């Protein structure tokens with residue numbers, strides 16, 4: 522078995538279970554990731570040693586990404602987030618013709634030198650430090666929440682003090698401006 526085969530095999534299976542639209546996107550990213558198996562070696566080792574679950578989170582940024590593949594490594598608290606990114610290659614408007622060399626009739630393009638969006642990815646390791654539950658009762662929480670009333674009050678006072686300082690600064694500025702404008706008016710009147 523080739524190194525990384527387990528991960529790429531599982532990912533392939535996962536992709537084949539997705540909707541046709543997502544599948545088309547994921548296939549392009551799969552092929553790009555397969556070219557970078559060496560940079561994914563920590564992930565690949567983790568997958569060889571442990572079981573995994575794969576999830577696909579669609580883009581939530583309005584088109585800045587193609588979503589994220591999440592790989593959960595069993596019994597480790599580790600997760601790999603592989604952010605799928607579009608790599609815009611603005612190489613020129615396509616006016617390929619059937620007689621051009623390498624013309625692909627399905628894609629109606631030679632696929633070399635025209636605008637296209639290539640796949641790219643960024644991989645991150647997320648390590649969980651555990652899940653920790655609140656140890657108090659509800660009324661203990663009420664008690665500590667009350668402290669925040671003091672925090673918010675102090676914060677608002679600070680904001681108003683800053684605004685006040687700014688207003689004094691502007692008052693000075695306009696007072697100086699007023700003097701300058703008065704001088705200007707006086708000069709203009711004298712000229713006339």
Ligand SMILES: [Zn+2]
Pocket residue numbers: 614615616617629630631632633635
């Ligand atoms: Zn073209």
